[in-house]
Structures are given as structure tokens and as C-alpha cells.
Amino acid sequence: MFSEIRQMNVRQLLYQCLNFAMVVSSALMIWKGMMVLTGSDSPVVVVLSGSMEPAFHRGDLLLLTNDHEDPVRVGDITVFKVEGREIPIVHRVIKVHEKNAEDTKILTKGDNNQVDDRGLYAPGQLWLSRSDVVGRTKGLLPYVGMVTIIMNDYPKLKYAVLAFLGLFVLLHKEN
Amino acid sequence: MHNVLSRANALLAFTLWVMAAVTAACFLSTVFLDYTVPSQITVKDIKVRSIVDYATDDQQADLATLSFNLKVDFTRIFNWNVKQLFVYLVAEYKSKVNEVNQVVLWDRIVERGERVVMDEIGVKTKYYFLDDGTNLLKHDNVTFVLRYNVIPNAGYLRLVQSTNQIVVPFPTTYSTTRRS
């Protein structure tokens, strides 16, 4: 199996490493470029829960924007972060009280949930503010995020796949 | 392509590409359509009560109760790239405290293949119509409008406002009777 490595000379080995670096950095640059274009810290999210069913299912990919010129209004599907929770939540706005662009009270609820999100917010938090909202859903790509769901459910598989991909990129010879 | 694994891999990759292309073509064939439909809303039995509310800064807030009739036909919206509509009734008003107030009073998920013509009579609000203060009494410019979010199979999620909206004046005295 390692005969591939032994067959390589130094130039080839360096080329493979560069190739590997290229794959990693182009993925990173696409991500960062989308961050600049959309203004959102996480321009792409995968739906992890069923709280927005039947609109979004687990594994759907959402495209977000975060335009501060365009105020948050009811009906918008926002992605927000709550203190003490690592994973952002994707839920719909059902109430807005806006004093000005900076000082806005927002209340959200999942379409498939019976009650609003006050129970999900940080203890004592009754409203979201504009700064809690990291993006608004503008586009939907079904099933594209399924790989992420599988990886999340089986973490061991994730490391196996990562190791395999890394080996493949390093060993695979361009013809 | 020389052994079965690499052929399977090439076939799978190409199948996924074709499926993505078909989906993208489906999105392009529907993206420029008009999704606006007219609706008829009538609002009645508006009562305003003053209640103690922990979520308001002053602990005192106006709570309105009402019922409404709604007539709308969504049939023409549903095409092959519409999975679901999220229909919601919004009360929109300006108050002394806030430049913009928007409260969703009622919503409904309408899936494709379900009953897509609505003729609802005497519907009670699903959520509390609670102001962020005491500004609902004597308010003469509360707008009721029906909006919906078109959720596609793939592509752009649009928010559409129905063409008709109504403005309703609110009562001038607090109601003291219990909500039925």
C-alpha cells in the first residue's frame, strides 16, 4: 500500500503536499468569500432539528444573508445564537417591536413547535435583539447537508472518512 | 473507469450532477412567476384589556382580543417547486414607544395537496395580541395584512404580501368582561 509513497521522488512528494494544501485552502476561501458576500458569520447552515418541519427537514442546507440595512420583520426565518448554546437555532420571527434599527425586540418560534422560544433563550432573556441574529434564510437546498447529519450521528465515521480522504489526496497521483 | 469501484464512483457522481441540474432547471422555471394572490380579511369583536405582563418594561400591557374572517385561494401558487406555504396574519402599527410593531396573530402551514382554498369564519387569534406597552387603546391605525412564505423544494424562499389589507380602529375603553 505504501509502495506509492516509495515510488515518489521529492518533487512529487512536495507536489502532493501542495495539492493537499490547495484543497484545504480553497475550501476555506470559498467559505470566507461567502462570509464577505452575505455579511453573515455562517453563510451556510445545515438543519439539525425538526422544529421547522415540514418546511425544513434534517439535512437540508440553508443559505443565509445578514444585511443590516434590511430590518428583521415577522415571517423572516432567522438564525440566532443564544448565550450558553453553541449551535445556532433556525426559527421564524413572530413578533417585532422596533424602536430603531439597533434597539429591536424580536420573538421567535419554530413552525413545528407549540410554544414560542422564550424557553430556549438564556435564563431571564425575554427577547432577542438584532445582534443575536446571525442571518436570515434566503435559500434552501434539500438533502445536501445529509453528509453532515450522518457525520454528526456517527462521530467515529467522521474521523474514518477524514483519514481516508487525507490519505487519498496525499497518495493519489495526478495523471 | 478500469474497475467496478471506479465505474460505480463515476456513475454516482454523474447521477448526482444530473439530479442537481434538473433541480436547478426546476428552480429556474419557477423563479420569475408571480406569487401574489388577493385575500379578504374582516376583523370583528375587538376588545382591549389592560393586563400585567412580565415581558413588558412597565409590567403593564394592552392585550387585544378579536376574531376574523379570511377568504383566500392559493391554488395558483402551487407549482412543482412549491413544497409548502406558511400563511400568517400580521397586525402592524406604530406606537409612541416603537417605530414599528408587528405581531403575528394567527398562522397556518399549507402543504401541497392539502386544502388550499381557505374560507375561515370567526377564527380566534392563535397568539396573544399583546402590545409592548399600553398603546393599543384608542389606536386608530392598526393594519391587518395576510402574508405568506413560499417554501420551495429548492431555491429562493420568498415572502409575499397579499394584495389586500385593512385598517381597523381600536376601542376607546378597556373591556372588563372576561375573555370568552
Add this chain to the structure above:
Amino acid sequence: MDGMIAMLPAPLQKLSSHIDFQGQKVAERTYQVILTIAGIVGFFVGFWTQQLSYAIHIVMGASAFTALIILPPWPFLFRKNPIVWQVPTEEQEETSSASPPAESSAKKDDKKKKEPKKTK
């Protein structure tokens, strides 16, 4: 990949799914044509019936059908043009020029390692 295949036990290696160069070209063209046509047909069927699921199912069906054609190494489709290997020069000098090339090519086929890989 070849290194991994060489690590397999001998009986498994005999179940080779390799096809020849001409066969690879035919197989690649086959799935491209079938799936592209299925995609176009699927789009119009979906548009006509206004059901995206029909379009996707047509593509998936065509994919399964194509798998039946191109995955097994059908000898009458993909193994019609085996490579004829030249006999190494020393041997050629020793033996007469009438040495049967088919036999030596069969021997060489077992040892795939030296075969130059020019395909993806």
C-alpha cells in the same frame, strides 16, 4: 488502488472487474448519454405533471439501469479489445518469431503492476 488490490488474497484477485481501454471509453460515453437524456426527459415530464419527484425518479431509474450496463465487465461490450503485449526483446531473440502473442499477453495480464495507467 493497485497496491491495495495486490494485498488481497489470490482468489479474490481473479474476480477482476477490469475492462480494456476501448471498453472504458464506451462505458463512459454510455452513462453520459443515457443520464443526460434521462435528465432532459425528466425535466419535461416533471414540468408537464408539475411534480419534481417524477423528474428525480426518472433520473434515479435511469441511473440504476445504467449501472446494470456498465458495472459488470460484460465481455461482449468492454473486453473486445484486449491489449496485445509485445514480447520482451531477449525472449524474442531466443524464440522464433512465430511465438504466439496471445499466450504471453495472458500471462502479462495477471501481473498488472507494470501496465501504464492512463485512465482516470
